[in-house]
Amino acid sequence: MILDSKIPEGPLEQKWDNYKKKAKLVNPANRKKLDIIVVGTGLAGSSVAASLGEMGYNVKSFCFQDSPRRAHSVAAQGGVNAAKNYKNDGDSIYRMFVDTLKGGDFRAREANVYRMAECSLNLIDQAVAQGVPFGREYGGYLNNRSFGGVQVSRTFYARGQTGQQLLLGAYQALMRQVGKGTVQLYSRHEMLDLVMIDGKARGIIVRNLDTGEIERHAAHAVILATGGYGKIYYLSTLAMGCNGSAIWRAHKKGALMASPSWIQVHPTSLPQSGDYQSKLTLMSESLRNDGRIWVPSKADETRQPNDIPENERDYYLERRYPAFGNLAPRDISSRAAKERIDAGYGIGPLKNAVYLDFSKAIQEQGKEKIKEKYGNLFDMYLKITGYNAYNEPMMISPSAHFSMGGLWVDYELMTTIPGLFALGEANFADHGANRLGANSLLQASVDGYFIAPYTIANYLANEIHTGKISPDTPEFETAEQAVKQQIQDFMNIKGTKTVDYFHKTLGKLLYDYCGLARNEKGLKYAIEEIRRLKQEFYKDVRVSGQGDKMNTELEKAGRVADYFEIGELMCYDALTRNESCGAHFREEFQTPDGEALRNDTEYQFISAWAWKGENNEPELIKEPLIFEEIQPTVRSYK
Amino acid sequence: MDLHLKIWRQKDRQSEGKLVSYDLKELNPHMSFLEMLDTLNEKLITEGDEPVEFDHDCREGICGQCGMMINGIAHGPLKNTTTCQLHLRSFRDGETVLIEPFRAGAFPVKKDLKVDRSAFDRIISSGGFVSINTGQAPDATAVAVTHQTAEEAFDAAACIGCGACVATCKNGSAALFTSAKITHMVLLPQGKEERSERVLNMVTQMDKELFGHCSNTEACEVECPQGISVLNIARMNYEYGRALFFRRKG
Ligand SMILES: Cc1cc2nc3c(=O)[nH]c(=O)nc-3n(C[C@H](O)[C@H](O)[C@H](O)COP(=O)(O)OP(=O)(O)OC[C@H]3O[C@@H](n4cnc5c(N)ncnc54)[C@H](O)[C@@H]3O)c2cc1C
Ligand code: SF4
Ligand code: FES
Numbered sequence: 001m002i003l004d005s006k007i008p009e010g011p012l013e014q015k016w017d018n019y020k021k022k023a024k025l026v027n028p029a030n031r032k033k034l035d036i037i038v039v040g041t042g043l044a045g046s047s048v049a050a051s052l053g054e055m056g057y058n059v060k061s062f063c064f065q066d067s068p069r070r071a072h073s074v075a076a077q078g079g080v081n082a083a084k085n086y087k088n089d090g091d092s093i094y095r096m097f098v099d100t101l102k103g104g105d106f107r108a109r110e111a112n113v114y115r116m117a118e119c120s121l122n123l124i125d126q127a128v129a130q131g132v133p134f135g136r137e138y139g140g141y142l143n144n145r146s147f148g149g150v151q152v153s154r155t156f157y158a159r160g161q162t163g164q165q166l167l168l169g170a171y172q173a174l175m176r177q178v179g180k181g182t183v184q185l186y187s188r189h190e191m192l193d194l195v196m197i198d199g200k201a202r203g204i205i206v207r208n209l210d211t212g213e214i215e216r217h218a219a220h221a222v223i224l225a226t227g228g229y230g231k232i233y234y235l236s237t238l239a240m241g242c243n244g245s246a247i248w249r250a251h252k253k254g255a256l257m258a259s260p261s262w263i264q265v266h267p268t269s270l271p272q273s274g275d276y277q278s279k280l281t282l283m284s285e286s287l288r289n290d291g292r293i294w295v296p297s298k299a300d301e302t303r304q305p306n307d308i309p310e311n312e313r314d315y316y317l318e319r320r321y322p323a324f325g326n327l328a329p330r331d332i333s334s335r336a337a338k339e340r341i342d343a344g345y346g347i348g349p350l351k352n353a354v355y356l357d358f359s360k361a362i363q364e365q366g367k368e369k370i371k372e373k374y375g376n377l378f379d380m381y382l383k384i385t386g387y388n389a390y391n392e393p394m395m396i397s398p399s400a401h402f403s404m405g406g407l408w409v410d411y412e413l414m415t416t417i418p419g420l421f422a423l424g425e426a427n428f429a430d431h432g433a434n435r436l437g438a439n440s441l442l443q444a445s446v447d448g449y450f451i452a453p454y455t456i457a458n459y460l461a462n463e464i465h466t467g468k469i470s471p472d473t474p475e476f477e478t479a480e481q482a483v484k485q486q487i488q489d490f491m492n493i494k495g496t497k498t499v500d501y502f503h504k505t506l507g508k509l510l511y512d513y514c515g516l517a518r519n520e521k522g523l524k525y526a527i528e529e530i531r532r533l534k535q536e537f538y539k540d541v542r543v544s545g546q547g548d549k550m551n552t553e554l555e556k557a558g559r560v561a562d563y564f565e566i567g568e569l570m571c572y573d574a575l576t577r578n579e580s581c582g583a584h585f586r587e588e589f590q591t592p593d594g595e596a597l598r599n600d601t602e603y604q605f606i607s608a609w610a611w612k613g614e615n616n617e618p619e620l621i622k623e624p625l626i627f628e629e630i631q632p633t634v635r636s637y638k
Numbered sequence: 639m640d641l642h643l644k645i646w647r648q649k650d651r652q653s654e655g656k657l658v659s660y661d662l663k664e665l666n667p668h669m670s671f672l673e674m675l676d677t678l679n680e681k682l683i684t685e686g687d688e689p690v691e692f693d694h695d696c697r698e699g700i701c702g703q704c705g706m707m708i709n710g711i712a713h714g715p716l717k718n719t720t721t722c723q724l725h726l727r728s729f730r731d732g733e734t735v736l737i738e739p740f741r742a743g744a745f746p747v748k749k750d751l752k753v754d755r756s757a758f759d760r761i762i763s764s765g766g767f768v769s770i771n772t773g774q775a776p777d778a779t780a781v782a783v784t785h786q787t788a789e790e791a792f793d794a795a796a797c798i799g800c801g802a803c804v805a806t807c808k809n810g811s812a813a814l815f816t817s818a819k820i821t822h823m824v825l826l827p828q829g830k831e832e833r834s835e836r837v838l839n840m841v842t843q844m845d846k847e848l849f850g851h852c853s854n855t856e857a858c859e860v861e862c863p864q865g866i867s868v869l870n871i872a873r874m875n876y877e878y879g880r881a882l883f884f885r886r887k888g
Contacts, residue, residue, distance in 0.1 A: 171762070278673050
């Protein structure tokens with residue numbers, strides 16, 4: 001199979017314009033005849049459903065939460081990037097493009113990255129017009145701040161709740177369409193399978209989570225905007241319900257999965273404190289603008305942080321990466337923290353954390369100023385840990401956070417299945433092997449507001465004469481039966497261990513062998529262990545309650561079943577990439593001073609994987625990355 | 639620490655519910671309240687019982703999905719905190735903790751501690767937005783908004799839609815939720831154009847959903863995890879009166 005990325009011709013700055021000029025249109029009268037399913041109501045899903053509804057298509061919008069407003073995008077704190085150059089500090093679309101490509105360790109497509117930077121300008125306009133209350137200067141103009149991995153201020157923010165405010169904007173736009181009847185809303189519905197007819201995506205099978213009923217929904221195109229699968233690690237910064245099931249089930253129907261092992265570990269999450277813990281909480285990266293990161297320079301330090309004098313502190317980021325210091329990108333900062341923790345310098349009760357210290361900033365700017373900037377984060381820290389970070393440094397630790405991998409999509413955001421699109425974190429595009437802070441909200445939003453409405457129309461233009469798709473076909477019947485069978489199977493096992501037990505065990509395996517650092521031996525071991533665990537799961541899991549009623553345990557069982565397979569693929573992916581790049585750090589491939597050693601001659605490609613059936617090795621298909629505009633350089637933040 | 643729990647168990651919307659007692663021993667005080675319920679559920683499942691259904695997702699205090707009455711207080715004893723951000727250190731060793739769903743006419747119980755809050759979505763869909771189409775918005779700095787105004791709008795926009803205000807109100811009123819959105823929108827230049835229509839539609843929808851009337855007890859503000867101010871309700875009432883007045887004239 002040859003992957004066609006469909007990158008339009010012309011110079012980089014004109015590609016998107018060229019595409020739009022040539023893209024086919026659907027006449028407004030015909031749009032009513034076309035049905036579109038959107039799974040997910042995060043920034044990507046809400047924005048695309050609202051846009052398509054407004055254009056006059058019949059849209060059905062699905063999410064598993066009780067309201068679309070609760071999709072995981074709501075939790076993003078730090079901000080969203082846009083190359084507006086309001087600060088006049090030298091920002092431009094081109095600079096943002098370069099930063100993003102470099103931040104992703106040159107493992108992303110130039111054309112996609114450029115388009116994201118280009119569309120970033122419109123996103124801020126769109127959000128402000130919707131009433132998103134971004135931070136403002138006293139004169140009334142928009143304010144911004146800097147974020148990890150860049151040297152200009154291009155991050156727009158709404159206090160520490162940027163994701164919430166952007167999502168509310170998109171949700172309100174969506175609910176406006178729901179009110180108008182162009183979008184039909186199905187909250188508390190989980191997609192459990194994709195239905196294909198004649199090789200095209202034609203619908204989905206969902207479970208109504210309140211009643212347990214299985215439903216069929218047909219459409220001319222299906223959009224998956226189902227977010228990331230980082231919760232596979234169990235402990236992560238993601239919401240409890242985040243999962244990879246929708247994209248995984250599409251993968252098993254033929255959509256390729258790209259770069260599954262590139263999962264970002266965020267450097268500033270709160271450390272784990274006990275076994276009972278269900279998730280880790282992120283402290284916004286923006287804290288690194290003013291907080292200084294350090295560990296004691298003596299191993300096994302027992303003194304309280306405030307008792308450790310300045311000259312006995314190791315500000316290791318400032319020491320190792322003087323040009324970026326505390327703002328070094330996430331992969332680098334996370335790894336540097338792990339290095340110190342593993343070397344015995346970790347702090348906190350479990351010795352698994354490092355300090356994030358505001359004393360200097362408070363001294364210089366005053367407590368009030370710091371309170372205004374980060375007050376809600378300090379409050380949150382106090383609630384969770386019981387410690388007051390105005391008086392002593394915070395304790396932070398790396399934690400799984402974002403999946404750069406996802407369904408492979410071309411420039412049109414279409415997967416390898418015709419009519420199946422993947423948007424936002426569910427696709428693999430734009431971030432390469434590492435995502436720069438504040439680029440994800442951006443990608444999810446521009447995919448939904450500005451890109452998919454054009455590319456989906458281009459696809460649908462050929463569907464005008466197809467006529468209504470009926471859900472009463474053998475394809476729907478087979479898919480529905482398979483879903484029902486799986487549910488029955490889970491209910492019948494009646495084993496002794498809970499779903500969470502399996503999820504936690506899998507997560508620990510992945511942290512240890514396919515986490516911040518990987519090696520060949522560990523990955524091979526992990527593949528074996530995951531298979532063993534999966535077998536045990538199908539023999540010994542206990543799902544209580546009933547299959548045809550509201551049943552949270554059953555929902556979790558389905559998600560964990562998919563996680564076993566995704567985890568296995570992550571390990572295969574990591575195993576075949578004999579280099580270190582971005583979030584992928586293979587211990588065998590590093591420089592003498594412990595930095596990642598990329599191998600452009602052999603690995604300058606996107607790994608796209610095809611499903612070959614259970615217990616068979618997946619097939620690797622390569623999409624070569626061609627850089628015309630900039631030549632990959634060794635990333636240096638020193 | 640040990641806790642004695644009394645939890646509302648209700649099979650489904652139609653069935654009658656009742657309080658059931660559970661004892662949990664040797665809990666870590668650093669555990670969150672929901673992690674304590676996870677622990678209980680693990681135990682129930684292994685013992686062959688059905689776990690307690692409760693709503694939650696982000697566990698970061700921002701999605702608004704969790705929420706229950708804990709010892710009669712929405713989201714529990716800590717002020718301005720969601721249930722997921724409440725930790726066992728807020729309870730005493732050996733304490734009896736009463737856990738019930740949010741109760742209000744407009745929030746029917748679905749199962750155990752889960753309630754149906756879709757009425758909130760319908761209120762938003764009746765007018766809680768700026769009617770701007772997507773794609774071609776004017777430049778964001780074209781209209782300046784003072785720092786003060788943006789911050790005030792934000793204070794209102796911060797509502798997470800959890801429903802604690804409704805559950806805690808003796809009338810089951812959604813005034814705090816609705817007024818927060820109205821205030822957010824009316825403060826900003828973008829939202830001003832539709833102010834009259836918006837408030838009339840949203841208040842009408844609120845009434846249709848069987849939420850009670852606001853009788854100014856101000857209990858909602860006390861238990862709101864986002865500290866949304868009751869002054870928003872005053873603003874909503876003003877906006878409503880203003881809209882009626884202009885409508886009559888027009
Ligand atoms: C704690 C945290 C902080 C972050 N901070 C930032 C930040 O400051 N800046 C930034 O740019 N990015 C940030 N990110 C990343 C960013 O929030 C996400 O990448 C982005 O919001 C993803 O948006 P999305 O629309 O793709 O998916 P999501 O918002 O995750 O939405 C997924 C949707 O899919 C639905 N869904 C999933 N599976 C199914 C199914 N099977 N059936 C039905 N529905 C389904 C869910 O219900 C939900 O509606 C942060 C992430 C985390 C975890
Ligand atoms: S006003 Fe407060 S209590 Fe009411 S829904 Fe909003 S956040 Fe919750
Ligand atoms: S679980 Fe999201 S606010 Fe509590």
